[in-house]
Amino acid sequence: MTPNQVNLLGMDRQLMAGFFSDLGEKSFRADQVTKWIHQQGATSFEMMTNISRDLRKRLSTLSVVDIPGIANARCSADGTRKWLLRLEDGNCIETVFIPESARGTLCVSSQVGCALNCTFCATARQGYNRNLTSSEIVGQLWLANRALGSLGADPDGLPGVGITNADITNVVLMGMGEPLLNLDQVLVALRLMLDDFAYGLSRRRVTLSTAGIVPAIDRLRVECPVSLAVSLHAPNDELRDRLVPVNKKYPIRTLMEACRRYVADAPRTRITFEYVMLAGVNDSPQHARELIALLQSLPVKINLIPFNGFAGAGYECSLPRDIARFQELLIGAGMMTMVRKTRGDDIDAACGQLAGQFIDRTNRSRKMRAHPPA
Numbered sequence: 001m002t003p004n005q006v007n008l009l010g011m012d013r014q015l016m017a018g019f020f021s022d023l024g025e026k027s028f029r030a031d032q033v034t035k036w037i038h039q040q041g042a043t044s045f046e047m048m049t050n051i052s053r054d055l056r057k058r059l060s061t062l063s064v065v066d067i068p069g070i071a072n073a074r075c076s077a078d079g080t081r082k083w084l085l086r087l088e089d090g091n092c093i094e095t096v097f098i099p100e101s102a103r104g105t106l107c108v109s110s111q112v113g114c115a116l117n118c119t120f121c122a123t124a125r126q127g128y129n130r131n132l133t134s135s136e137i138v139g140q141l142w143l144a145n146r147a148l149g150s151l152g153a154d155p156d157g158l159p160g161v162g163i164t165n166a167d168i169t170n171v172v173l174m175g176m177g178e179p180l181l182n183l184d185q186v187l188v189a190l191r192l193m194l195d196d197f198a199y200g201l202s203r204r205r206v207t208l209s210t211a212g213i214v215p216a217i218d219r220l221r222v223e224c225p226v227s228l229a230v231s232l233h234a235p236n237d238e239l240r241d242r243l244v245p246v247n248k249k250y251p252i253r254t255l256m257e258a259c260r261r262y263v264a265d266a267p268r269t270r271i272t273f274e275y276v277m278l279a280g281v282n283d284s285p286q287h288a289r290e291l292i293a294l295l296q297s298l299p300v301k302i303n304l305i306p307f308n309g310f311a312g313a314g315y316e317c318s319l320p321r322d323i324a325r326f327q328e329l330l331i332g333a334g335m336m337t338m339v340r341k342t343r344g345d346d347i348d349a350a351c352g353q354l355a356g357q358f359i360d361r362t363n364r365s366r367k368m369r370a371h372p373p374a
Contacts, residue, residue, distance in 0.1 A: 001064045001088065008063050009037060009142065010135025012191040013198075023058065031197055037065055038138075038198035041146055068093075068139045070147070080343045083147065087112070087136060091129055093176055095140040097148065098343050103169040104148075108140045110186055111177025116211055117245050118231070120276055122310040123176045132177070134188035140175075141199060144168060171201060174209040174229070178246075180216035190224045203227065209274065211246050212255040221262045228262055229272040229303075230255070234282050235290035243282070252294065263299055270336070271298060276305045277318035277326070288329040295335065302330055302337040 001007065011019060016030035032050060036042040043065040045056040071092050072084040081097045096107040112129035114121070145168060171193055173179040179186045186208070192198045193206050209229040210217065217228070234240035240247040247255075263269045273295060277283050295302070304327055307317040318326075323339055330337040 001066050004062075006063045007066045007133075007135045008033060008059075009065050009067065009139055010133055010137075010185075010188060012134075012188050013195060014191075015188065019063075023055075023062075025055065029055075033059075034192075034195065034197045038142065038192065038195075041142070043067060066135065066139075067143055068136060070143070073147070076343070078343055081147075083140075083143070085140065085143065087132075093132070093136075093140075095144060095175060097144055097168070104167050105170040105172055106141060106144050106168045107172050107175045108137060109175030109177055110137055110173055110179040110182050114177045115181050116178050118211065118233075119243055119245075120233075120278060120307060120313065120315050122313075125310075125312070131182040131185060134185045134192075137185060137189035138192045141168065141171060141193065169201075170205045170207070172207045172209065172229070174207070178211055178213065179208050180210045180213035180220065183216045183219060187220075187224055190226060194224075194226075207272070211244050212250050212258075213246070214250040214254055214258045217258040217262060225262070225266070227269075227272070228259075229274055230259065232273045232291075233276050235287055235294050239282060239287075243278075256294065256298070259298060267299075269299065270301045272301045272303055274303050274305055276307050277323050278307050279316040279318045279322070281315065283318040283322050283326055285325065285329060288326045292330060292333040292335065296333065300335060302335055304337065304339045306339070306342055308342060 006019065008016065008019070013030045013034050016034060017027040020027060020029040020033075029051070033048065036048045040047070042048060045051070045059045045065075048056060051059075066088070068085040068087055070083055071086040074082045076082075079099045081099075083095045084092050085095060086092050091112045093109045093112055095109060098105045098107065109132065111131050113126050114123045115128045116124060118124045148168070173186065190206060190208075193201050194203060203226045205227075207227040207229050208220065209231060211231045220226070220228070231244065232240070233243050234247075235252075237247060237251050240252060250258075259271050263271060275282070275291070291302075304323055306323060307313075307315055309315070309317065327337050327339055
């Protein structure tokens with residue numbers, strides 16, 4: 001890819017229609033090329049046989065379909081797959097596929113590292129390099145579809161250990177990074193995921209997880225209201241300030257108001273609240289009661305996430321009995337509450353364990369090694 005070429009992989013149909021308009025072409029070309037790229041897996045314009053030879057030649061000069069490369073691929077004993085993807089600048093990110101009997105979920109990254117500093121997350125410990133482009137975000141879905149054989153290829157060469165459903169039915173932006181700090185690029189990728197000319201996923205099958213960037217939650221509600229998950233992890237500001245430092249800028253009350261706005265026009269929609277279970281930190285009955293009081297006026301689903309350890313974490317997972325007690329209190333208060341099953345932890349693919357390979361421009365990784373959490 002040269003500096004003068006554009007990557008069509010990351011263009012939604014509106015952007016692509018503008019691209020073809022600038023070439024003096026009709027807007028239906030955007031429909032054709034979108035289907036070729038995202039449904040047929042085409043990376044060469046010569047494959048696009050319903051487009052004239054002259055236009056294909058022009059496209060090959062002005063544009064590319066450039067996909068991230070697979071640097072490494074691993075398969076868990078439970079069938080979970082993790083890919084380390086190498087980007088054009090040499091940075092690497094991770095993407096995870098979690099197969100279940102009734103669905104297959106792809107966990108997608110939105111940043112190289114993470115711009116936030118949640119203390120219990122391996123990605124945050126690595127620091128941050130940059131935002132991903134829309135092509136790098138949707139490219140993870142393109143590549144996973146192909147690697148899983150949906151397009152008749154399996155370039156990672158891994159066996160389908162334990163896979164009972166190799167189709168991607170759900171996408172969650174819960175990988176590396178805070179999606180709402182990269183909203184412009186994420187919105188383009190989301191529109192492609194939802195587009196019937198691309199991946200055709202329904203809004204309820206695409207979930208964006210955020211630590212609580214309030215202005216961006218409001219913008220997402222207006223521009224592309226997919227399912228929302230909020231990484232809460234604490235029921236009060238004092239504790240959340242320590243676990244999720246962005247809370248100092250957008251405290252819990254402000255975040256809850258944004259959540260109410262998000263579902264105001266969608267009465268049957270629930271917001272998922274994610275709550276990592278940290279032994280002796282946020283897992284007491286009092287914390288459960290505070291959480292009930294905080295969320296009782298919202299339509300919610302609560303995911304309790306057993307903490308997945310990593311080197312130097314400084315935290316331990318809550319005991320199973322404490323997680324069960326916490327869940328019982330929430331269910332007793334009428335709240336839909338699930339304990340998330342840990343998947344892929346034997347290959348460091350579980351929630352909070354993702355860690356790519358990149359240069360940390362924040363020096364956070366060095367600082368965290370020098371001063372680990374108490």
